[in-house]
Amino acid sequence: MNTSTKSSISRELHPGHDYCDINVVLPSWFKLESGESLSAPQINIRIHGSAEHPAVIASGGISSGRIVADTPGEKGWWANIAGAGRAIDPDDFCIIAFDFLPNDGERARGITTADQAHALAYALDILKIDQLHAFVGASYGGMVALKFAAEFPERVKKLCVISASDKAHPAATAIRGIQRRVIEFATNNGNAAGGVNLARQLAMITYRSAEEFETRFSPNVPNKETDLFPVCEYLTARGRAYAMEPTRYLTLSHSIDLHRVAPERIKAETLMVGATTDSLVPIADVNRTALAIPGGRCLEINSIFGHDAFLKETAAIGAAITSVINESEQ
Known part of the structure; x- marks a missing residue:
């Protein structure tokens, strides 16, 4: 990872722990799809594990962010999935989590999943990460994962998308x-x-x-x-x-409601996961998206937790993620 461009990146280390916080300032030429410019053009990232490990992004609903795993004084929003001994283990993977745009106090209102994907791609450029081993996204994070894979098909090998589809219902x-x-x-x-x-x-x-x-x-x-x-x-x-x-x-x-993606553009090995009781993202939409992705597969989970199955069904969701990120290349 390169930190030489001082005007674009700052890093906060946490001695004695396996993570660091990185703030990437987006360039002046970065514009949203709406044509607006951000008043606070910065994407905030947390990385767990060694940069030498395969890079895996973990992203969730709109309330999630870079605090994906437990740290001293902080409860990770996906601590049952990301962390030591979990499905996404920092001993095996370089775990990347990020805060969605906009930052607090931001004036711009028209931000799309494409904007999130392009900001993230720029940050990965700055971090010298050419290709992700996997992008694991749930809910809004799953929408961003799909959009990233469609916009940058050569930059992600594997995709695990949970409780999300190609467009809002x-x-x-x-x-x-x-x-x-x-x-x-x-x-x-x-x-x-x-x-x-x-x-x-x-x-x-x-x-x-x-x-x-x-x-x-x-x-x-x-x-x-x-x-x-x-x-x-x-x-x-x-x-x-x-x-x-x-x-x-x-x-x-x-x-979320602006989200649209062309699934046929995705080249990553993809597993779509949906809960049969999800009223926000019906399982039929998850299946349809999987079928539209070349080689895409769909896993249906029976759960009483609806859309929140990605947070509550640790065993089933963890197994699904593991099946994607740990399996050998096809």
Whole structure:
């Protein structure tokens, strides 16, 4: 990895640990598909493991980022998958995780999965990583993985995409559109954080399945002390616990619905993984995308966790990832 271009890259080492943080400043010529320029043109990356190992990107939903594995004082968003002894092990792979654009306080709103892919490709250039061994992406990160593989087919050997497809489903766009309008309404009335809180509550309903809600919250009777139904208390707590800058939430939510990819352009060995109960990314869409990718395969997982199966079904998801990143070249 090259750190000689001081104007483009900075590195924070963590002595005694297997990871470092790298901030890559995007060049002045970097423009979004919309034609906008970023006011905070920087992509933030965390790397676990040796640069000599095969490079594997791990990327998740819009709330994920570079903190993919546990570190002292930090809980990784995919710690059950990435880390020592996990499916993506830093003893075997150079694990790369990154924060999606936009950064907090960013003015630009029209950011696409293509923009994410091109920013990431530039960062990999700076890091002198010509080709990825694998890109493992789930949810929005799976969309970015597909777009990266389509835009840069020679730069990734293997692709494992979970809970994502080649385009957003209209029913999912409808729900996200309501979420965005809730935030905009709340912002216009002086309570942007409250809007994000409510949008997150609505999102949580779509992330899980009716089967899980039935199992978890029955009998459906209100709490005698609060007069709230247990499922409503759960959603309220999830909304309060969530912290994302409103403009960033709006941008990333919109980016999901702007997503389009041409699967036939992908050359990587690809496994698409979907949950049968996922209402945001129906399994039919996952299958269709797999069939459109040359040599693409699809794995269906029976899970009560819906879209969040990639976070909850550790054994099945870990085995799927391992089958892709550990198998010998075809």
